[in-house]
Amino acid sequence: MQTVHVHTTSHDYPIHIGAGILCDFSLFAPYIGKKIAIVTNETVAPLYLNQLTDLFKKNNIQYFTIILPDGEQYKNHDSLNQIYDALLTHHADRKTTLIALGGGVIGDMVGFAAATYQRGVPFIQIPTTLLSQVDSSVGGKTAINHPLGKNMIGAFYQPKLVMTDLNTLQTLPEKEFSAGMAEVIKYGLLGDLDFFVWIEQNIHEIMHQQPEKLTKIIAHCCQMKANIVAQDETEQGIRAHLNLGHTFGHAIETEMGYGNWLHGEAVAAGTVLACALSEQLGCLKNGDTARVAALFRAANLPDKPPKFPFNQWIAHMRHDKKVENGIMRFITLQKLGCAQISEISDMKLLDFLRNHNFSRF
Amino acid sequence: MQTVHVHTTSHDYPIHIGAGILCDFSLFAPYIGKKIAIVTNETVAPLYLNQLTDLFKKNNIQYFTIILPDGEQYKNHDSLNQIYDALLTHHADRKTTLIALGGGVIGDMVGFAAATYQRGVPFIQIPTTLLSQVDSSVGGKTAINHPLGKNMIGAFYQPKLVMTDLNTLQTLPEKEFSAGMAEVIKYGLLGDLDFFVWIEQNIHEIMHQQPEKLTKIIAHCCQMKANIVAQDETEQGIRAHLNLGHTFGHAIETEMGYGNWLHGEAVAAGTVLACALSEQLGCLKNGDTARVAALFRAANLPDKPPKFPFNQWIAHMRHDKKVENGIMRFITLQKLGCAQISEISDMKLLDFLRNHNFSRF
Numbered sequence: 001m002q003t004v005h006v007h008t009t010s011h012d013y014p015i016h017i018g019a020g021i022l023c024d025f026s027l028f029a030p031y032i033g034k035k036i037a038i039v040t041n042e043t044v045a046p047l048y049l050n051q052l053t054d055l056f057k058k059n060n061i062q063y064f065t066i067i068l069p070d071g072e073q074y075k076n077h078d079s080l081n082q083i084y085d086a087l088l089t090h091h092a093d094r095k096t097t098l099i100a101l102g103g104g105v106i107g108d109m110v111g112f113a114a115a116t117y118q119r120g121v122p123f124i125q126i127p128t129t130l131l132s133q134v135d136s137s138v139g140g141k142t143a144i145n146h147p148l149g150k151n152m153i154g155a156f157y158q159p160k161l162v163m164t165d166l167n168t169l170q171t172l173p174e175k176e177f178s179a180g181m182a183e184v185i186k187y188g189l190l191g192d193l194d195f196f197v198w199i200e201q202n203i204h205e206i207m208h209q210q211p212e213k214l215t216k217i218i219a220h221c222c223q224m225k226a227n228i229v230a231q232d233e234t235e236q237g238i239r240a241h242l243n244l245g246h247t248f249g250h251a252i253e254t255e256m257g258y259g260n261w262l263h264g265e266a267v268a269a270g271t272v273l274a275c276a277l278s279e280q281l282g283c284l285k286n287g288d289t290a291r292v293a294a295l296f297r298a299a300n301l302p303d304k305p306p307k308f309p310f311n312q313w314i315a316h317m318r319h320d321k322k323v324e325n326g327i328m329r330f331i332t333l334q335k336l337g338c339a340q341i342s343e344i345s346d347m348k349l350l351d352f353l354r355n356h357n358f359s360r361f
Numbered sequence: 362m363q364t365v366h367v368h369t370t371s372h373d374y375p376i377h378i379g380a381g382i383l384c385d386f387s388l389f390a391p392y393i394g395k396k397i398a399i400v401t402n403e404t405v406a407p408l409y410l411n412q413l414t415d416l417f418k419k420n421n422i423q424y425f426t427i428i429l430p431d432g433e434q435y436k437n438h439d440s441l442n443q444i445y446d447a448l449l450t451h452h453a454d455r456k457t458t459l460i461a462l463g464g465g466v467i468g469d470m471v472g473f474a475a476a477t478y479q480r481g482v483p484f485i486q487i488p489t490t491l492l493s494q495v496d497s498s499v500g501g502k503t504a505i506n507h508p509l510g511k512n513m514i515g516a517f518y519q520p521k522l523v524m525t526d527l528n529t530l531q532t533l534p535e536k537e538f539s540a541g542m543a544e545v546i547k548y549g550l551l552g553d554l555d556f557f558v559w560i561e562q563n564i565h566e567i568m569h570q571q572p573e574k575l576t577k578i579i580a581h582c583c584q585m586k587a588n589i590v591a592q593d594e595t596e597q598g599i600r601a602h603l604n605l606g607h608t609f610g611h612a613i614e615t616e617m618g619y620g621n622w623l624h625g626e627a628v629a630a631g632t633v634l635a636c637a638l639s640e641q642l643g644c645l646k647n648g649d650t651a652r653v654a655a656l657f658r659a660a661n662l663p664d665k666p667p668k669f670p671f672n673q674w675i676a677h678m679r680h681d682k683k684v685e686n687g688i689m690r691f692i693t694l695q696k697l698g699c700a701q702i703s704e705i706s707d708m709k710l711l712d713f714l715r716n717h718n719f720s721r722f
Contacts, residue, residue, distance in 0.1 A: 009370070077438070088509035116477070119504065119515040143480065148449035154480045155516060 002215050004222045006138055007230055008158045015137050015162040017218050019211050022051055022126065022165040025059050031124060031161040033095040036063040039083055039110045040101040041070040044128055047171050048101060052126075064090050068106070072259065075105045075145050077153075083113040097122045097160070103129035104136045108154070111142030115157035125159045128168040130180025131264055134187070134221035137162045139229045139239075166214050174300070179264025181206070181299040182245075186271055187221045189292065190244045191228070193337030195220055196295075203298045241339040244331040245271030248305065251316035255308050268301035277352055278332040281342060288336055310353055314346060363576050365583045367499055368591055369519045376498050376523040378579050380572050383412055383487065383526040386420050392485060392522040394456040397424040400444055400471045401462040402431040405489055408532050409462060413487075425451050429467070433620060436466045436506050438514075444474040458483045458521070464490035464537075465497045469515070472503030476518035485522045489529040491541025492625055495548070495582035498523040500590045500600075527575050535661070540625025542567070542660040543606075547632055548582045550653065551605045552589070554698030556581055557656075564659045602700040605692040606632030609666065612677035616669045629662035638713055639693040642703060649697055671714055675707060 001018030016027055036056060040049055045067050056063045066086045068079050087096070098121060100110035107125050114123035127133045143154025169177065188196030199206065205213045225242065232239040249270030253261055261269075275289040293303035317328065328349065332342040344352075362379030377388055397417060401410055406428050417424045427447045429440050448457065459482060461471035468486050475484035488494045504515025530538065549557030560567065566574045586603065593600040610631030614622055622630075636650040654664035678689065689710065693703045705713075 077442075081438075084507055084514060085509065088507060088513060112477075116473075116514050116516055118513060119502065119517055141480065146445055146449060148446065152449060152479060153445060153477050155477055156480055 002219045004219050004226065006158075006222070006226045008140065010158055011160075013158060013160055013162065015164060015219075015222050017133075017164040017166070017215050017222075019166040021163060022048065022167070023055060025055055027163065028055075028124070028161070029059075031122065032061065032097045033122070034062055035090075035092065035096045036061055036099060037066060037083075037087060037090065037092055037096055038063055038099045038101055039066045039068065039106060039113070041068050041074075041106055043070040044102045044106070048126075048128065048168060052099075052101060068109075070105075072105055072145075075109055075143075077144060077146075079109055080113055080144050083110065084117060087113075087117055092117070092121070094118050094121055097124060099124045099126060101126045101128065102132075103127065104132040107132050107136045108141070108143050108151075111140075111157055111159070112144055112154055115142055115155040120157070123157070123159045125162045126168075127162065127164055129172055130169060130177050130218075131183055133164045133169075133218050134180060135183050135225070137164065138222050138225040164218060166209075166211055166218075169209055169214070175262060176264075177207075177209075178300040179262040179267075182264035182268040182271070182296065182301055184217050184221055185292075185295055185299065186242075186244050186267065187224050189271065189275075189333060189336060190241050190331070190339035191224055191337065192220075193335075195224075196337060200295055200298075203295065207299065240329075240341060241331055244333075244339055245269075245274050247317055247330055248273040251313050252305050254316040255312055256306060261302075261306075265302050268296045268299075269303065269305040272296065272303050273305060273356075274330065274332055276356060277330065277342075277344070278334075280352055280355075281332060283332060283334050283340075284336065288333075292336075310350055313353055314349065317349075363580045365580050365587065367519075367583070367587045369501065371519055372521075374519060374521055374523065376525060376580075376583050378494075378525040378527070378576050378583075380527040382524060383409065383528070384416060386416055388524060389416075389485070389522070390420075392483065393422065393458045394483070395423055396451075396453065396457045397422055397460060398427060398444075398448060398451065398453060398457060399424055399460045399462055400427045400429065400467060400474070402429050402435075402467055404431040405463045405467070409487075409489065409529060413460075413462060429470075431466075433466055433506075436470055436504075438505060438507075440470055441474055441505050444471065445478060448474075448478055453478070453482070455479050455482055458485060460485045460487060462487045462489065463493075464488065465493040468493050468497045469502070469504050469512070472501075472518055472520070473505055473515055476503055476516040481518070484518070484520045485524065486520045487524045487526070487529075489526075490533055491530060491538050491579075492544055494525045494530075494579050495541060496544050496586070498525065499583050499586040525579055527570070527572055527579075530570055530575070536623060537625075538568075538570075539661040540623040543625035543629040543632070543657065543662055545578050545582055546653075546656055546660065547603075547605050547628065548585050550632065550636075550694060550697060551602050551692070551700035552585055552698060553581075554696075556585075557698060561656055561659075564656065568660065601690075601702060602692055605694075605700055606630075606635050608678055608691055609634040612674055613666050615677040616673055617667060622663075622667075626663050629657045629660075630664065630666040633657065633664050634666060634717075635691065635693055637717060638691065638703075638705070639695075641713055641716075642693060644693060644695050644701075645697065649694075653697075671711055674714055675710065678710075 004015040006013050098114040100107045114121050140156045140158040142157050143151040146152040245267045249266040252266040272293050275292045278284040279289050296303045328344050330342050331339050334340045365376040367374050459475040461468045475482050501517045501519040503518050504512040507513040606628045610627040613627040633654050636653045639645040640650050657664045689705050691703050692700050695701045
């Protein structure tokens, strides 16, 4: 087991990473009170809920469970209210601990419920997807969707503990494991060339879920994100680098309809576009983009975007939250392993998208 | 004009207190961006909204308004969602400033909307009732009600600025002014005997809204609350003293049906009960309770609770959030001007309520 310690302005918390750690009550013990609410979804419940409830039963911890439907389309006020209702019905008080057992959707929603129930209760995350293990464990971003926008309602709220059990990845669909790898590769690109090279060299073992390799990539990404977030907890500056590939990625997700391309797949294609844009800006060397695209392919990820009209690209990207005062800002690469913010005019972007015909990569 | 500076863990902010300050754009200027959303209710809008929008128009500040129905029964998710919808429809971004123009209900709801819209946007309070001026301006408590409990969904979130214009009190119903005075008197009792004595000596001028006296009481209460909250921002310890009279008060409100007794009226009667309990504990001197009751009467407030059965008292107080692990905790007085936490058994409480027959005061 490896542990990453995350420092935040409100408190510090550990991320424990290892195979089978969900059975180790001593890791939970310092962070739970007398009563626990476990929130999970219909997909994860049959796989891991019993394991957890058995653990609490054996240790005489009072608990109750809340099982929500699975999917991004349920990351809304109705599901949030199901959590509130259950908490109130079970007389949960300010010391009741909420546990989020599931992927990013469960983590985001339960985190927001914990942030807002009685103005804040303790919260433990058990992320069960690679994406949530590397991305949602650090940063304190919680949210639900609103009919008029994704993640529009939320709060910055930190967990007391994150338990990342590698065994939960064994039941994760391969497509989703790959989607998580898009974010892992992104971390190398935006801030650590050595890590990027290490992923290139070990991609085969990683894709076969070799436990030591998995522990290393998850711990490394969490540590990198923790360092970035520590400098910028409420996302005013450098934290924007984490959005590498996400502006193009969001446009792809919007155009294709959410759920048709996984977030990680869109981020992979979006990151290749961001690399190509960086090459055009004269930052990346010729061939760097092709090298990045090759690694995404090795992780069974798309290395180019679907084709759709220029004006759709512009329209979708304009809706991105990062647009401020009409200026379009992109995260690009100064060189492999080093991100920057670039301001790009509509005309330049149009040229870029046209020149590449979406098919160069 | 007087200014109280409030220090919080996230940032510091000023509370400006004075007559007519709502017309002074220079006080707003440092705290607003290019776009403002003003949220108010149907009662306050016809009185003060134009004054504010004229000010912003004259200074070329882009704004839009959201007018909600008036009343505690609208402090719910539907109203909150009206705010979210308007913000999204008007493309409010993370730099849009929310202004709460109204009493405690508007302040609590708009504060919660600001805490959660895009994970937090800037927020200015313009409290228009005495209660919200002395009580909601400090502490960062925001919330909405849930069908299963009052203030169950909320967050701790601080404003950037509080503008307390005494002129807004001129349109406040007398009954509500008195209700605000219950909290003012409470501050003297729980932490400052000199202030309590000063209120006794000046109660006539205060009730006639003499501006200098009003400025003093509002500034003094805000400063006292700021000192208490600074020691205990998330309500783990000493901040509980602010709940003097509130456990009995909540029981009265619940029994009578919310809205039949104003919160401040219930707190006045509840505070007299807390004093009598303190006398029985041997803390207050004989006659202290009568002295407190006399001041509440001078402020046109009830000095005794309505009569209702013992078991109802117990049942209502058990539902109070301050009950932890079945122990009933009350804020009592060590002496006038000094609060403490007392743990009281059900039997002792029953004796107390029976002995006083609710009519001794």
